[in-house]
Amino acid sequence: MARTGAARPRVLRRVEPSTVAWLAALAALLFLVAVPVAKVVISSFQDTDTGAFTWNNYAVAYGHVRDYASLGTSLLYAAEVTVASIIIAVPIAWGVARTDMPCKGLVRAFVLGAFITPPYLGAIGWILLAGPNAGWINKVWMAVTGDAHGFVNVYSFGGLVVVTALYAFPYIFVFTADALERVSSEMEEAARILGAGHLRTILRVTLPLVTPAILGGAIVVFLDTVALFGTPAIIALPARIKVMTLVLWQFFEFPVRAEAAAAYAVPLVLITVTLFAAQRAILGRRGYVALTGKGGSRTLLQLGRWRWAIFGYAMLMVALSVLLPYAALAHAAFSRAWGRGFSLANLTLDNFKYLLLTDPAARLTIVHSFGYSAATACLAVALALCVAYIVSRRLVRHTAVLTALCMAPLVIPGIVLAIGFYSAWAPPPLALYGTAALLVFGFTARFLPIAYTNCMASLRSLNPEMEEAVRILGGSQLRAVTRVVVPLLKTSLIGSWLLVFIPATRELSTAIFLVGSNTRVISVMMLDLSENGSFETLAALGFFLLGVTILIVLAGYKLLGRDFMLRRS
Amino acid sequence: MLPSAGAYAQAKGPTGTDDPLYPAAKKEGQLTWYSGILDQPLCVQVGQAFSAKYPGIEVKPIKNSSQVALQRLMQDIKAGSMQADVFTTTDVGHMTFLNSKALLVPYVAPSASGFVPALRAFNGGGLYQVSWVGQVTILYNTTKVKLEDAPKDWPDLTNPKWANAITFGSPNYSGLVGVWTVGMAQRYGWEFFEKLNKLNPLIGRSVDDAGTVLNSGERSVAAGNPASALRSAARGNPLAMIYPSSGTLASPSPTAIMKGSSSPNAAKLFVEFLAGREYSQILSDNFEQPMRADVSPPKGAKSMAEIKTFAPTPEEIEKELGPNKEKWRDTFGG
Numbered sequence: 094m095a096r097t098g099a100a101r102p103r104v105l106r107r108v109e110p111s112t113v114a115w116l117a118a119l120a121a122l123l124f125l126v127a128v129p130v131a132k133v134v135i136s137s138f139q140d141t142d143t144g145a146f147t148w149n150n151y152a153v154a155y156g157h158v159r160d161y162a163s164l165g166t167s168l169l170y171a172a173e174v175t176v177a178s179i180i181i182a183v184p185i186a187w188g189v190a191r192t193d194m195p196c197k198g199l200v201r202a203f204v205l206g207a208f209i210t211p212p213y214l215g216a217i218g219w220i221l222l223a224g225p226n227a228g229w230i231n232k233v234w235m236a237v238t239g240d241a242h243g244f245v246n247v248y249s250f251g252g253l254v255v256v257t258a259l260y261a262f263p264y265i266f267v268f269t270a271d272a273l274e275r276v277s278s279e280m281e282e283a284a285r286i287l288g289a290g291h292l293r294t295i296l297r298v299t300l301p302l303v304t305p306a307i308l309g310g311a312i313v314v315f316l317d318t319v320a321l322f323g324t325p326a327i328i329a330l331p332a333r334i335k336v337m338t339l340v341l342w343q344f345f346e347f348p349v350r351a352e353a354a355a356a357y358a359v360p361l362v363l364i365t366v367t368l369f370a371a372q373r374a375i376l377g378r379r380g381y382v383a384l385t386g387k388g389g390s391r392t393l394l395q396l397g398r399w400r401w402a403i404f405g406y407a408m409l410m411v412a413l414s415v416l417l418p419y420a421a422l423a424h425a426a427f428s429r430a431w432g433r434g435f436s437l438a439n440l441t442l443d444n445f446k447y448l449l450l451t452d453p454a455a456r457l458t459i460v461h462s463f464g465y466s467a468a469t470a471c472l473a474v475a476l477a478l479c480v481a482y483i484v485s486r487r488l489v490r491h492t493a494v495l496t497a498l499c500m501a502p503l504v505i506p507g508i509v510l511a512i513g514f515y516s517a518w519a520p521p522p523l524a525l526y527g528t529a530a531l532l533v534f535g536f537t538a539r540f541l542p543i544a545y546t547n548c549m550a551s552l553r554s555l556n557p558e559m560e561e562a563v564r565i566l567g568g569s570q571l572r573a574v575t576r577v578v579v580p581l582l583k584t585s586l587i588g589s590w591l592l593v594f595i596p597a598t599r600e601l602s603t604a605i606f607l608v609g610s611n612t613r614v615i616s617v618m619m620l621d622l623s624e625n626g627s628f629e630t631l632a633a634l635g636f637f638l639l640g641v642t643i644l645i646v647l648a649g650y651k652l653l654g655r656d657f658m659l660r661r662s
Numbered sequence: 663m664l665p666s667a668g669a670y671a672q673a674k675g676p677t678g679t680d681d682p683l684y685p686a687a688k689k690e691g692q693l694t695w696y697s698g699i700l701d702q703p704l705c706v707q708v709g710q711a712f713s714a715k716y717p718g719i720e721v722k723p724i725k726n727s728s729q730v731a732l733q734r735l736m737q738d739i740k741a742g743s744m745q746a747d748v749f750t751t752t753d754v755g756h757m758t759f760l761n762s763k764a765l766l767v768p769y770v771a772p773s774a775s776g777f778v779p780a781l782r783a784f785n786g787g788g789l790y791q792v793s794w795v796g797q798v799t800i801l802y803n804t805t806k807v808k809l810e811d812a813p814k815d816w817p818d819l820t821n822p823k824w825a826n827a828i829t830f831g832s833p834n835y836s837g838l839v840g841v842w843t844v845g846m847a848q849r850y851g852w853e854f855f856e857k858l859n860k861l862n863p864l865i866g867r868s869v870d871d872a873g874t875v876l877n878s879g880e881r882s883v884a885a886g887n888p889a890s891a892l893r894s895a896a897r898g899n900p901l902a903m904i905y906p907s908s909g910t911l912a913s914p915s916p917t918a919i920m921k922g923s924s925s926p927n928a929a930k931l932f933v934e935f936l937a938g939r940e941y942s943q944i945l946s947d948n949f950e951q952p953m954r955a956d957v958s959p960p961k962g963a964k965s966m967a968e969i970k971t972f973a974p975t976p977e978e979i980e981k982e983l984g985p986n987k988e989k990w991r992d993t994f995g996g
Contacts (some may be wrong), residue, residue: 227878330867333865520741621701623870627894
């Protein structure tokens with residue numbers, strides 16, 4: 094960080110071609126994020142009918158003590174989910190990245206399988222498992238112990254936290270695993286030579302080196318949870334727990350007060366900025382540069398018998414988030430009528446057949462979702478890398494503004510952001526009504542924060558001296574980025590790509606506002622299926638998504654092969 | 663989502679090319695329908711049936727929740743570009759609101775005379791017409807509850823034997839549940855809900871959650887939407903519905919033509935189509951309540967003409983829904 098200040102005068106001295114690239118990135122950021130976010134912030138001060146300036150929306154949004162209570166509940170909920178996610182994710186990431194744990198590809202695939210599970214579906218899976226009256230786990234418990242009541246209740250604060258964390262932890266996993274893969278073993282070896290044991294080495298050397306990544310992932314989980322609607326709607330509402338998003342939804346009941354919803358969201362942007370300031374304070378001036386030009390090597394820790402222990406932990410976690418809930422959902426996906434219970438006569442593949450063969454519209458919807466999400470992921474990662482590079486290498490002043498801009502879309506409720514987006518770009522001059530571009534741009538804005546956080550964490554671990562070497566040898570800044578930064582951060586960028594791609598395939602709140610008659614996506618289809626009672630088809634769709642994701646992930650890691658730092662002796 | 667091809671073909675009438683509006687409508691070539699009812703595939707099916715009857719006019723349906731559809735409509739109006747030609751919402755209050763801003767084109771479709779009498783009067787003085795009837799009935803899980811033990815009327819739901827066994831939606835998240843609270847409070851007073859709360863009900867979000875909860879076995883009786891339950895039951899799920907003896911809540915959803923849209927003639931033809939037999943037949947084929955007496959109801963349901971229905975008036979809903987939501991929070995804490 095300290096040495097990058099030198100870059101600015103150089104930029105000012107002569108205009109490079111790269112300057113054009115940065116300007117383009119900034120323009121894209123303005124277009125995709127700043128304008129819609131500004132629309133949201135401005136609308137929070139506008140009267141619904143007249144558009145005149147007013148504080149009234151804030152009075153409506155925060156007028157009741159009850160609403161403060163739900164904001165508090167939301168923050169507590171998000172904090173607990175973050176802690177639970179770290180506990181789940183970090184050991185698995187460490188096992189996958191730094192040890193000789195078996196079946197890593199499979200564990201990775203299941204972790205991303207957890208990620209692609211729509212929160213709605215995961216929550217229903219857990220109701221089937223841990224519902225107080227009819228949950229499988231409780232039925233087994235009652236049968237074995239003879240108790241009249243089950244022992245787990247998904248409709249509780251603890252249940253809400255655990256079920257949310259089981260589908261949020263992959264954020265932290267991807268961030269942390271990427272970072273761990275870039276840490277060379279030299280420092281660990283030094284610690285070992287100086288007499289530190291394995292545990293001490295992990296706690297005092299390995300984990301501190303990846304703190305920026307863990308914190309980056311934690312921030313994303315925290316903000317994502319604050320803004321989450323699906324799981325609370327399924328679990329918190331029946332449990333009579335009031336979180337903010339549930340209150341927020343009520344502003345969309347008639348008379349619709351989108352402006353009040355915007356007002357509700359604005360303080361959250363401030364919370365985000367505070368979180369980033371806190372992150373900077375925690376990280377301080379300590380060095381986290383893990384990737385230098387001097388060539389590191391990474392040896393996997395031989396765990397011996399303990400490798401089965403870490404494998405067991407990883408499998409237990411993916412069992413809780415994927416295997417068990419999907420076993421419960423399988424019952425619906427492969428049934429003619431899921432409410433009839435298990436029987437051979439009730440088994441069928443028709444639900445899959447309907448999705449993939451019978452209904453051309455369903456097939457098209459699936460193709461749309463994957464296509465739009467892939468385009469979104471490419472756009473978001475490219476933009477995030479540019480902006481993160483500008484910010485981390487301090488190429489312009491006021492980088493805090495850029496950070497705030499990049500992060501704001503995560504906390505602005507999807508529907509509110511989508512309204513800002515729609516009002517900015519659907520009408521002329523661009524007239525993007527009903528086009529795929531409207532959805533892709535909207536999704537890009539929505540998921541830019543995730544890509545940005547990940548790129549920032551990666552760039553932090555990269556020593557600027559390699560880029561400086563390119564510059565000294567006469568290469569342009571653009572060349573430094575395309576030939577040095579991108580190749581070195583390859584796996585991390587793929588991680589970012591997946592971190593955007595997967596949530597984009599399940600994104601609902603933005604989609605419902607931006608979707609057109611010919612641009613339907615999976616999440617909207619799921620909402621339709623859940624509303625018309627076709628739960629069997631819905632579960633089948635969930636299975637299909639899980640299967641496709643696992644295949645993509647396995648194929649991706651096969652194609653990419655081992656990363657370049659790993660030298661097996 | 664299982665359209666039965668046979669019944670559909672049977673209802674497919676002759677083309678409507680001799681309609682006096684057709685030449686002008688055909689020139690417009692297309693219309694956009696913002697729909698707060700049905701689901702997207704069904705809206706598409708309705709659009710295709712319309713195009714079959716009126717060749718050369720394409721329907722672009724955009725299905726959303728009614729609230730989102732209205733919000734989108736308002737954004738379009740702010741941008742000075744009316745995208746929707748026809749707007750359908752589950753909340754009649756939206757029409758009152760739009761009319762107060764002079765955004766509706768009054769139109770009475772000729773076929774509207776074929777609606778069952780209970781629905782014919784629902785037209786806001788010629789501003790809109792019914793396009794869907796949201797019903798709330800008693801639902802139950804047939805493997806857990808026998809027909810003779812099942813609740814027969816609304817007050818039966820408060821029987822202590824349904825403690826930990828009952829589920830329903832919330833007026834704070836579902837317009838139809840909101841109308842149901844107005845209807846119930848009018849008939850039985852707010853004590854009805856206080857009694858329900860003593861049974862530790864499982865409170866879901868929408869009126870359709872009941873079917874999912876009943877199928878999962880977590881609860882056994884519900885107040886919910888019979889259409890999604892019948893659709894699920896037709897697959898073999900253990901769901902059944904009971905029309906409450908004192909009356910089923912039947913809340914009509916209005917459709918209107920937007921002023922300043924680009925296809926005013928096609929819009930009128932479409933509204934006429936929504937009043938006709940073909941459309942009601944598509945509804946019935948998909949387990950929704952047909953609005954005409956000349957179309958038979960879906961399997962397991964009765965015709966609107968045969969059952970006793972009731973609905974609070976739009977004015978009553980407007981006056982009582984807000985306070986009911988507040989009371990709901992006080993009673994159920996959610």
